[in-house]
Amino acid sequence: MTANGIAPSRLARQAASIxxxxxxxxxxxxxxxxxxxxxxxxxxKLPTVMEIGEQFWVLTSNGKLGWELLVSGSRxxxxxxxxxxxxxxxxxxxxxxxxxxxxxxxxxxxxxxxxGIAWVPMAIIWFGFGQGPVIFVIANTVFFSTIYNVVRGxxxxxxxxxxxxxxxxxxxxxxxxxxxxxxxxxxxxxxxRTSMAFGLRALVGAEMIAGTSGLGFMTIDASxxxxxxxxxxxxxxxxxxxxxxxxxxxxPLERKTVVRWGLQRFx
Amino acid sequence: MSWxxxxxxxxxxxxxxxxxxxxxxxxxxxDVPPHFYPSPAAVWRAFIEMTEKGxxxxxxxxxxxxxxxxxxxxxxxxCALALLIxxxxxxxxxxxxxxxxxxxMVELAWIPLFVIWFGFGLPTILVAVVYVVIWPVxxxxxxxxxxxxxxxxLAARSLGGSRWQVLREVVLPGMxxxxxxxxxxxxxxxxRALIFGELIGAQSGIGYLIFxxxxxxxxxxxxxxxxxxxxxxxxxDRNYLRPFExxxxxxxxxxxxxxS
Numbered sequence: 001m002t003a004n005g006i007a008p009s010r011l012a013r014q015a016a017s018i019x020x021x022x023x024x025x026x027x028x029x030x031x032x033x034x035x036x037x038x039x040x041x042x043x044x045k046l047p048t049v050m051e052i053g054e055q056f057w058v059l060t061s062n063g064k065l066g067w068e069l070l071v072s073g074s075r076x077x078x079x080x081x082x083x084x085x086x087x088x089x090x091x092x093x094x095x096x097x098x099x100x101x102x103x104x105x106x107x108x109x110x111x112x113x114x115x116g117i118a119w120v121p122m123a124i125i126w127f128g129f130g131q132g133p134v135i136f137v138i139a140n141t142v143f144f145s146t147i148y149n150v151v152r153g154x155x156x157x158x159x160x161x162x163x164x165x166x167x168x169x170x171x172x173x174x175x176x177x178x179x180x181x182x183x184x185x186x187x188x189x190x191x192x193r194t195s196m197a198f199g200l201r202a203l204v205g206a207e208m209i210a211g212t213s214g215l216g217f218m219t220i221d222a223s224x225x226x227x228x229x230x231x232x233x234x235x236x237x238x239x240x241x242x243x244x245x246x247x248x249x250x251x252p253l254e255r256k257t258v259v260r261w262g263l264q265r266f267x
Numbered sequence: 268m269s270w271x272x273x274x275x276x277x278x279x280x281x282x283x284x285x286x287x288x289x290x291x292x293x294x295x296x297x298d299v300p301p302h303f304y305p306s307p308a309a310v311w312r313a314f315i316e317m318t319e320k321g322x323x324x325x326x327x328x329x330x331x332x333x334x335x336x337x338x339x340x341x342x343x344x345x346c347a348l349a350l351l352i353x354x355x356x357x358x359x360x361x362x363x364x365x366x367x368x369x370x371x372m373v374e375l376a377w378i379p380l381f382v383i384w385f386g387f388g389l390p391t392i393l394v395a396v397v398y399v400v401i402w403p404v405x406x407x408x409x410x411x412x413x414x415x416x417x418x419x420x421l422a423a424r425s426l427g428g429s430r431w432q433v434l435r436e437v438v439l440p441g442m443x444x445x446x447x448x449x450x451x452x453x454x455x456x457x458x459r460a461l462i463f464g465e466l467i468g469a470q471s472g473i474g475y476l477i478f479x480x481x482x483x484x485x486x487x488x489x490x491x492x493x494x495x496x497x498x499x500x501x502x503x504d505r506n507y508l509r510p511f512e513x514x515x516x517x518x519x520x521x522x523x524x525x526x527s
Contacts, residue, residue, distance in 0.1 A: 021360070021363070024361050024362055102279060103279065103282040109501070113497040118493050120478075121486075201373055205463050216376075220379045238372075239372040239373065
């Protein structure tokens with residue numbers, strides 16, 4: 001790396017990048033604290049970093065944040081499981097027959113285009129306010145995203161492979177287990193990440209409009225009484241949840257499956 | 268159009284027709300109030316009525332204008348930021364983690380804050396769309412720039428290329444495939460953000476139609492709004508985004524990975 005041939009140790013390099021990475025957030029926080037000295041901003045529009053920290057502490061210690069996180073998390077899991085459980089068998093069934101897949105695909109594309117928060121108003125009519133519409137909208141989002149990926153996954157299996165397996169006498173369960181499932185799995189797993197990203201957005205959006213609890217509801221409810229500190233705490237918690245989900249669940253999962261099979265270069 | 272493409276289209280149309288037919292028939296079978304389960308016929312009547320009154324066209328125009336404006340501004344800011352950051356290694360190392368973090372902030376979570384800052388109305392919607400567009404464009408452009416082999420840049424330099432020439436001849440073309448990919452993702456997110464922004468803070472537009480009509484139990488209009496939303500998105504995607512992507516691929520001979 002360096003011109004004089006003395007490579008800095010790994011640790012030092014890491015420390016340097018962490019240090020560099022911290023400069024910008026520090027500047028942002030400093031600018032944030034400095035704004036009220038230069039421009040007149042009503043306090044409710046720009047709470048100080050300290051206030052947000054305090055609010056985080058209050059919400060954590062009285063258990064509110066933990067509770068909302070639990071409520072939102074369980075809805076997310078239920079919606080995700082429901083949507084995936086319905087989409088997998090249906091998607092495979094559709095995709096196994098090329099004619100059925102041709103018939104159903106345009107409708108799927110259309111439903112995928114409207115999946116998500118646009119269903120919230122109808123879901124409120126059907127289930128009333130509360131967790132009913134939230135779970136429905138998550139499941140709906142995940143369902144159409146996943147089913148589309150399953151169909152595409154099966155279709156991405158090269159015809160040569162299909163013919164090869166067939167001509168070797170593969171039929172029924174064997175054909176399904178040895179070719180269709182592994183062949184489609186990559187697209188399904190990659191698609192699951194997209195589905196989860198959409199599902200999380202559905203969760204937050206639906207809770208804001210139709211919820212009576214949960215993280216999304218907490219932020220929109222706080223914004224109506226100008227509790228900006230709570231709004232910002234909620235935003236940060238949602239971001240951390242998504243970050244952890246992505247880093248702790250998906251990247252290892254992709255590494256174990258997609259990358260291991262050498263089907264997609266890991267980035 | 269080839270014969271097989273024609274049959275494929277016919278099959279797809281038959282699928283949609285079957286759904287419409289089943290939907291209409293099921294309305295006769297299930298015994299629920301019409302606002303609970305509006306029939307396709309009722310949705311069609313709502314479509315005719317709202318078109319004749321001129322409400323629907325003006326809502327669509329409003330939504331499209333907001334969308335277009337937001338996507339253009341967001342893409343411009345995203346690309347400019349990417350080039351600015353990429354022009355300095357130090358800036359890249361300093362800003363990289365911050366951008367990674369902001370990428371993970373769920374866009375919808377910003378909306379309550381935008382409402383506090385900008386009030387209900389056009390500014391909030393526009394800011395939400397712009398915000399949603401910036402990150403995927405910036406994030407993908409940067410990772411495109413990161414994926415350029417350093418030897419290419421060194422080669423261009425040693426052949427006497429100026430900073431500007433290196434940027435134009437090596438960095439920009441290297442960045443483009445990923446940037447285009449990011450743009451497509453952004454365009455999809457932006458459409459959802461637009462609808463959501465209109466659900467929460469607007470007096471017109473498709474999102475407003477979807478939300479407002481349910482409070483008067485005019486759910487035929489709600490479903491009409493949802494169908495308009497789907498058709499609008501497919502129209503944008505097929506007529507503008509896909510050809511744009513294809514054009515860039517043809518021009519630079521690049522392969523862009525497709526996702527959703």
